[in-house]
Amino acid sequence: MTTFVRVPVEGAALTVQVRGDGAPILFVHGFPLDQSMWTHQLAGFSAWRRIAPDLRGAGDSEAPTGEYSMARYADDLVMVLDAVGAERAVCCGLSMGGYILFELMRRHPERVRALVLCDTKAEADTPQGKQGREELAALAEREGVAPVAERLLPKLLGLTTRSRDLGLVETVRAMVLRSPVTGVAGALRAMRDRPDSTALLGEIRVPTLVVAGAEDELTPPAVMQPMARRIREARYVEVPSAGHLTPLERPDAVNEVLRDFLASL
Secondary structure: OEEEEEEEEOOEEEEEEEEOOOEEEEEEOOOOOOHHHHHHHHOOOOOEEEEEEOOOOOOOOOOOOOOOOHHHHHHHHHHHHHHOOOOOEEEEEEOHHHHHHHHHHHHOHHHEEEEEEEOOOOOOOOHHHHHHHHHHHHHHHHHOOHHHHHHHHHHHOOHHHHHHOHHHHHHHHHHHHOOOHHHHHHHHHHHHOOOOOHHHHOOOOOOEEEEEEOOOOOOOHHHHHHHHHHOOOOEEEEEOOOOOOHHHHOHHHHHHHHHHHHHHO
16 A cells, blocks of 8 residues: 655655555655655565655655755654654665765664665765855756756766666656755755765664666766775675666666565565
């Protein structure tokens, strides 16, 4: 059974999709997307209770003005888990979702049973990266989300997807265009100001799966593989013919890897 619940958090209300019963697994989407990026994962894993929020400023959740930060996102996730009665969860995040899970590990490690880190990295932005985030946030505020989508799409999807699956390209474009300007700008500045999580990697003591798209240009395997090596006994998997949105581009491959990992718990 699938239900959508509204969860009040500080300064906003989040829309959360909840499917099935069993042990909880929390899916945290990337930027500038929403929970529908996990559509293939939410449709599977019937033995698990799948929980997928739209983060503040994304999808059908409210997009308040004011502070957006990794700490705020992480605290929002705790309120989501509380609202659905999940004391601990396997936590799966992609890209910005991974940044948020690092912050969740810092602030609320007791809520994390295991980690799945997809197409993400531990390092903070470089000065050049911070400047790029601010320029993109200003562009969104000045001209709307459409020019942001056009800049990001070639980086979000791998070359194989862009050349062979135009339907998925349009699906992702539509997902980005649904994003409220306030949420897009807020998320960009939250990522700009996020702390470096490199030192945290060696402190992670929960089972961890790291999934990388072989064609990912934003967080390439050359970045993700060393990250995985710094996490105690993390399992690293590289998915061929996938870019930054591996769970959407190669859902069967990702589900197979995730199924094996969950079975090992």
